[in-house]
Amino acid sequence: MPFPLYLLALAVFAMGTSEFMLAGLLPDIASDVDVSVGTAGVLTSAFAIGMIVGAPLVAALARNWRRRPALLGFVLVFAAAHAWGAVTTSFPVLFATRVVAALADAGFLAVALTAAAGLVSPDRKGRALAVVLSGTTVATIAGVPGGSVLGAALGWRATFWAVAALCLPAALGILKGIPAGRDQDEATGRPALRAELAQLAGPRLLLVMLLGALVNAATFGSLTFLGPVVTDSAGLGQLWISVALVLFGAGSFVGVTVAGRLSDRRPGPVIAVAGPVLLLGWPTLAVLADEPVALFTLLFAQGALSFALGSTLITRVLYEAAGAPTMAGSYATAALNVGAAVGPVVAAATFGTEVGSRGPFWASGLLVAVALCIALPLLTVITVGSSTEVLR
Known part of the structure; x- marks a missing residue:
């Protein structure tokens, strides 16, 4: 894989640490700014x-920007916000x-x-995406637990x-590693913005975006409120939240790595296998949350399955949006984060119930x-090789 992919992954690591870190910081933030834990969870949304x-x-505004200054500017604004x-x-x-x-x-x-x-050939998009998204999974393994420990020791502000x-070494890496010249699509021509936006009318693109959003909603819904599960249901100390996050993150790294090698050529089997097992895992976690060994084992498995399924679906978004070369990444990002917005809200609503x-x-x-009720009937079409195949 081209070296610039790993520089992009470094920046995604910093951003992924921020996006996920609230899972271990919500109780302290809530106490410090005088709101409930449920209200503090809205920060994730x-x-x-x-x-x-x-x-x-932003993708539409940045269509005519060179990629290196655009990427550098986004990283610096991100640092200033924190x-x-x-x-x-x-x-x-x-x-x-x-x-x-977030912007x-x-x-x-x-x-x-x-x-x-x-940066890669058309048939290796899944592997390239896996490299970039590995920054997020490494963030869940190292960055988020490290932030949780730092927050426990020095307060949540130290984590920010x-x-x-x-962001500073990430910015330096982009400055030194991303080519400064014009992008290839600027030299060869590209579709007008209206034509790229018209891709959103395609049913296959909308379908995989919806499925990706639902799976990511499930992931973020549980991950955001993992801290209260560890301390309340399992009865463990706050530092065990970091252990839980490490295990979930390690599983997510395994999942996205394996899926990255399969999502280009065999997305159907990934969805057909990972989906039902993931479905079984969430209620099993709910039942066994008071057993630390079962809790930690299942968190690893759910991390792997969630990211294997989610990254495969997001890769399909890039394939289905191939006719929108400058906007495809924004469609994938939007699908991921519709789920990230909805998931914590749905999860927070359960706190006032008996569970x-x-x-x-x-x-x-x-x-x-x-998600599976929508996807599995379509996988039947895939397996028979019909010309009406939806997820390729």
């Missing part, structure tokens, strides 16, 4: 909303910093995914400062069930 709106909007968030004492201001950071993240990821696809600092802190796991199971 705020980030996702910024990503949803920002991905297509520095601002680290010093505020107001929840509305903190909410605003998450939206600004920068959205712009970066939209450009980065499109750039990654352009650390994320801002992580308590285990509610997010039940909600995640429901979201995956909806």
Whole structure:
């Protein structure tokens, strides 16, 4: 794989650390800014909303920008937003910093995914995407647990400062590693923006975006509220939240790595196998959340399955949006983050019910069930090789 892909992954690592880190910081943030844990969880949705709106909007604005200065600018804005968030004492201001950071993240990821696809041959998009997304999975293994430990030791604000600092080597890597010249599509011509937006009318593209959003909603719904499950249901100390996040992240790294090698040529089997097992895993987690060994084992498995299925679906978004070379990455980003916005809201609604802190796991199971009810009938079409194949 081309070396610039790994530089993009470094920046995604910093951004992924920020996007996921609230899972271990919500209780402290809620206490510090005087809101409930459920209200603090809306910060995750705020980030996702910024990503949803920002991905297509910023990608459209950046169509005529050279990729290196665009990527560099997004990283620097992202760093500044975290520095601002680290010093505020107001929840509305903190909410605003998450939206600004999300807009920068959205712009970066939209450009980065499109750039990654352009750095490899057309039949290797899945592997290129896996390299870039590995920054997110490594963030869940190292960045998020490290941020949780740092937050426990020095307070959640120290974690925000650390994320801002992580952006600096990422910015330097982009400056030194991403070519400064014009992109190839600028030299050969590309579709007009209206033509690229028209791709969204395609039923196959809308379908895989919907499925990706549902699976990601399930993932984020449970991950956002993992801290209360560890401390309340399992009865463990706060530092065990970091262990849970490491295991989930390690599983996600395995899942996205394996799926990256299969999603280009064999997406059907990945969805058909990973989907039902993932569906079974969420309610099993809900039932066994008070057993630490079972909890940690299942978190690893669910991390692997969630990211294997989710990354495969997002790869299909890039394939189905091949006619939108500058906007495809924003469609993939928007699909991911519609789920990230909806998931925590659905999960938070379960806290006031009898299931308590285990509610997010039940909600995640429901979201995956909806996705499979839509997807599995279409996989039958795929396996018989019909010309009406939907997910290729």
